[in-house]
Amino acid sequence: MSKLSVRSQPIAIRDVTKTYGSFNALENVTLDIAAGEFLTLLGPSGSGKTTLLMVLAGFTRATSGHVLVGSQDMTRVPPHKRDFGMVFQNYALFPHMNVFGNVAYPLRLRRVSRSEIDTRVARALDLVQLSHLAERPIDALSGGQRQRIALARAIVFEPRVLLMDEPLSALDKNLREQMQIEIRNLHENLGITTVYVTHDQREALTMSDQVVVIDAGRISQKGAPREIYERPANAFVADFIGESTLLPVQAGADGFAFGGRALRATVAPPGGLFLVARPEKMELHRTDMDPAYNLFEGTLHQLVYQGETVLAQVALPEGQTISMRLTSRREVMAALPEPGKPITLALHPEDTVIVPERGQ
Amino acid sequence: MLNRPASDTQITHARRLWLYAVAVLVMAFLILPTFVVIPMSFSDSRFLRFPPQGFSLRWYESYLTSPEWMQATWVSLKVAVLTTLLATPLGIAASYGLHVSRVPFSRVLTIALISPLIIPIIILGVGIFYLYVRLGVVNTIPGLVMAHTILAIPFVVVTVSSGLQQYDSNQELAARNLGASRWTAFRTITLPQIRGSIVAGGLFAFITSFDEVVIALFISGGQNTTLTRRMFTGLRDEIDPTIAAISSLLIVLSVIMLLILVLSNRQK
Known part of the structure; x- marks a missing residue:
């Protein structure tokens, strides 16, 4: 042909x-x-x-x-x-x-x-x-x-x-x-x-x-x-594409901070207002992790089982709720605390993106 | 079976008998006057009389051999054909224009186009007569055609608009995208798909003109007297069964037209 x-x-x-x-x-x-x-x-x-x-x-x-x-x-x-x-x-x-x-x-x-x-x-x-x-x-x-x-x-x-x-x-x-x-x-x-x-x-x-x-x-x-x-x-793009929670950040002399903690971010444009927190980029914090990770401490609000994945909703002391998506593998689920208990989420600096309100 | 309902809410045929009876009566009321004429047309008698006495075809013969009746028939046919040829394209253009345009006045325009259906014809007739006297087109074929076209356009607009409503006008965009000019897109894509309603509109236009008598009373005469006008005056002056024969032929013509309509819609 x-x-x-x-x-x-x-x-x-x-x-x-x-x-x-x-x-x-x-x-x-x-x-x-x-x-x-x-x-x-x-x-x-x-x-x-x-x-x-x-x-x-x-x-x-x-x-x-x-x-x-x-x-x-x-x-x-x-x-x-x-x-x-x-x-x-x-x-x-x-x-x-x-x-x-x-x-x-x-x-x-x-x-x-x-x-x-x-x-x-x-x-x-x-x-x-x-x-x-x-x-x-x-x-x-x-x-x-x-x-x-x-x-x-x-x-x-x-x-x-x-x-x-x-x-x-x-x-x-x-x-x-x-x-x-x-x-x-x-x-x-x-x-x-x-x-x-x-x-x-x-x-x-x-x-x-x-x-x-x-x-x-x-x-x-x-x-x-x-x-x-x-x-x-x-x-707009962060919100429209994919699931994400936009966390308001504070601009400081040497970068952005969330909840009083400085953020190590790959993308941190001037005029940045929000941290894009995507559930699948979040990890459960382990002590052997690279200290460069940005950490979010909160309380495990609830676990939503969705078949191949499980969604952990974490209430932050700042008032927002962010989510973490994990595969529903046995050892991953076993490492999670009970709902109502404290939990720490980790976000790699490469995946830490700060965005302004609207572009161009 | 007649009395056993299939469900609790179903109304049986027996309980609906009164409805059927009413329906039959209404139909009879509508149709019978028409069919009274047909037996009369075969009558032997010299006067219009019901029930007819004797049987003969003499009144058909009288119609077909009379030069006046034949001339009137030709005038009517000519006017009806020309009206159809004029009203159909104009009606199509108007309904298509109203369909695709988003002008704020399109509703008003639609009503204006359809108004000849609502305005009493006699008023229209008087108006047209005075206008035609000034224009010098009383008792002419063009005058009749113009007046009948005004009456026929609403029928074309109504049928074609309903056809367009069921048509997906994105197809025309697709055709233009594929290389057709607006006109080609309309001709090759839209037109074939609304053909049924155009045929219906055209037939309505023809019958509207062919059956029209009120306006013809005002503006047709002499050489250009229409069949219906001659029948009307004939009815007044002499009670002659020739009119019954002509009426019967007109009924047959209408039935044929109706059949064409039904058949052309079925093909779709």
Whole structure:
């Protein structure tokens, strides 16, 4: 099987602002997406991530700013001349055509010859492993199959960019995880620049080369999944991604302190306000530990057994409750004190991250 | 089985008999007047009379051989076809525009478009007559077509809007993304999917025009007298069973139209 050839191109978003009346859906968004990159726009609903995707697709015209693909300014190019493939949240397949008709649609518009259409549709259906369904009507397909046909239709014309708007949100959990891997593999095969929108942080972390966290129309942080998770740039990202308790810290002459105790932190930006306390980064303190660990003394409030893990909730004398997640292995559980007894948690300086309120 | 309920709350057919009886009476009341005409049309008598006496096809013959009746029929058909051709695209455009746009006045516009359904036709007729006198289009085909189009548009708007409501307009975005211009996206994706409601709207437009008599009384005459207008005046001047024959043919035509509608919806 020959591969679909794809011209992967970089995208440059320059100072894009979109206002609806007095509401700023996007505010001075500037973003570079490398050629062939899988970039995810992640944010809560109403954060502007879908608006940004619609600006990229050309359905929404930015109030100001520019979108460039390769060296071409796309800002005023209408959607049908952009040559971007897009997968919609509800797939938007055409129910009055069968699978073949749907996938052939963009090729027919491009006046591709009939024999060429046949080979290219076959190739695209092959890529999503549904060649045997070419003659099926759309209403005879399952959710997962529709998803794949929508994907095949979006790539069959070898678009310059692939846009995906929460394409997996309608699928059940198992199928969603399977499709995440498939989309990722497909991306690796094609090497097409992909912009993916989701509100599911796990999906974003699993699939992307780069994650852009959007909050209230602004880019809060951009980075590789690991960077986003381990080194959140501000309280919003720390809170939105993963479980965390934000502990207010005091700024001193030589760094930050919590509860009167100086913190050894890898990330301690000026203007830092909170320590990001993630449950799985916490350890039960042992006497043989490196003295560099930051310690949190408190009372074990309760133990929540969750199957593979157990969550220890610790009440701090400062008033907050922080959590520690441990595997439910026998010796780990045995080392824990009884609820109501004192407990000391330890956090490695490498995992000690202090964040300001909001970034940029 | 008639008397044994399947559950405590089920009402048996026996206990519902009164309802069926009422339903039958209502249906009879609605349909019978229509069917009184058909036997009369085969009557032998020189006057409209019920029950009919004797059997003959002479009134059908009289209709089909009369130049006046034939001319009126052609006028009506011409006007109805032209009205359909005008009202259907306009109605589609209007309902599509109202569907996709988010203008604050769209509700007001919808009501304005549908208002000919609500305004008494006689008032519309008077208004149109005075306007047409000034424009010099009384007793002309274009005048009739314009007036009937106003009456027919609401039917197209109502049916097409309901069709659009069941249609996922994201498909049009998808088509545009895949390389279709707005017009191509509408033509290849939206249009085929609302075809059923367009056919329905078109048939309604045709029947609205073909059956219309009030406005025709004001603005059709001479060469361009419509069939319904001629029937109406005929009914007043001479009580001639030819009218019963024409009515019967019109009933058949309406039934055929209705069948087309039902069949075209079933295909979907």
